[in-house]
Structure formats: structure tokens, C-alpha cells
Amino acid sequence: MKRTGSIACCLLLLGCSGNQKLAKLDEALNDYAKAIRWSMYLNAADFQHKPSPPRSHYRKDIRVTAYEPVRKEQLEDGNVVLQSVEIRYYDQRVGKEISLLDAQKWRYDERQRRWFLATELPAFK
Numbered sequence: 033m034k035r036t037g038s039i040a041c042c043l044l045l046l047g048c049s050g051n052q053k054l055a056k057l058d059e060a061l062n063d064y065a066k067a068i069r070w071s072m073y074l075n076a077a078d079f080q081h082k083p084s085p086p087r088s089h090y091r092k093d094i095r096v097t098a099y100e101p102v103r104k105e106q107l108e109d110g111n112v113v114l115q116s117v118e119i120r121y122y123d124q125r126v127g128k129e130i131s132l133l134d135a136q137k138w139r140y141d142e143r144q145r146r147w148f149l150a151t152e153l154p155a156f157k
Contacts, residue, residue, distance in 0.1 A: 053140060057113060060138070060147040061101070068119065069099045073153060081141070081148040093124040094156045102133070111140040113147075119154055132156070 060079060067076035073090045098120040105114045115136045122129050137150040 053110070056145070057138065057140070057147050061115065064149065065099045065101075065117075068154065069096050071096060076153055079147075079149040080153075081139070081150065090153075090156065091125075095122045095124070096120070097122050097129060111142070113138040121156055123156075130156075 064076060064079045067073070067079075071090070071094070096119060098118070100118045100120075101115060102118050103114075103116040106112070107114070115138065117134045117136060118131060119134050120129055120131045132154060134154045135151065138147050139150045140147050
């Protein structure tokens with residue numbers, strides 16, 4: 033009886049840690065989406081393991097109008113997530129809305145217990 037209780041306790045703890053990892057993923061994806069949506073590219077770069085400075089093409093005449101996740105896939109080990117996002121933005125320079133598909137790869141760092149964006153920030157052209 034004691035052994036069954038120990039096994040159940042271990043399984044519960046493993047399940048909770050997995051749920052925490054998924055909760056952290058949702059939090060990271062939502063916070064990153066907000067940063068892109070509101071043109072806070074320095075904040076968005078903080079989600080990268082080695083933040084890259086925002087590129088010169090992050091212009092003030094770009095306004096993101098929509099950020100819609102299209103697909104999300106968690107790979108076998110559970111520490112890598114692929115996400116595709118449709119980003120629509122208005123380019124004031126040309127006076128039209130443009131759409132791009134942003135392919136993101138997110139990695140979980142066990143040591144830091146957080147998710148990092150392993151790909152570049154979206155390229156608004």
C-alpha cells in the first residue's frame with residue numbers, strides 16, 4: 033500500500049511539472065505575441081536565448097494589425113515546440129496591409145526553467 037502511494041505521488045509530481053512547463057509555454061507565447069503586436073521589439077528579442085538587436089527594418093511606419101497562431105506542434109521530447117503564426121501588418125509607406133507567415137521554434141531550457149525563441153524575430157519587408 034505504501035509503495036502504491038509513493039508511485040502515485042511521483043506520477044502526480046511528474047504531471048504537475050509537465051503542466052508547469054506547458055503553462056510557462058503558454059505564458060511565453062502570449063507575452064511574445066503582445067510584444068510583437070505592440071511593436072515592442074526589444075521585449076520580443078528578450079525571448080531569444082541570445083537576444084539579437086532589433087533589425088533596422090523594424091520601422092515606425094509598420095503597425096501590426098493581427099497576430100494569429102495557425103499551428104502549434106510539440107515534438108517528442110516535449111522540450112521543442114514549432115509554431116506557425118500569421119502576422120498581418122499595415123505598411124504606411126506603401127499604404128497597404130501585408131501578411132507573412134512566421135515559423136517559430138521554441139526550446140525549453142531545463143536549467144533556467146523557461147522557454148526561448150530559437151528563431152529570428154519576424155522580418156517585416
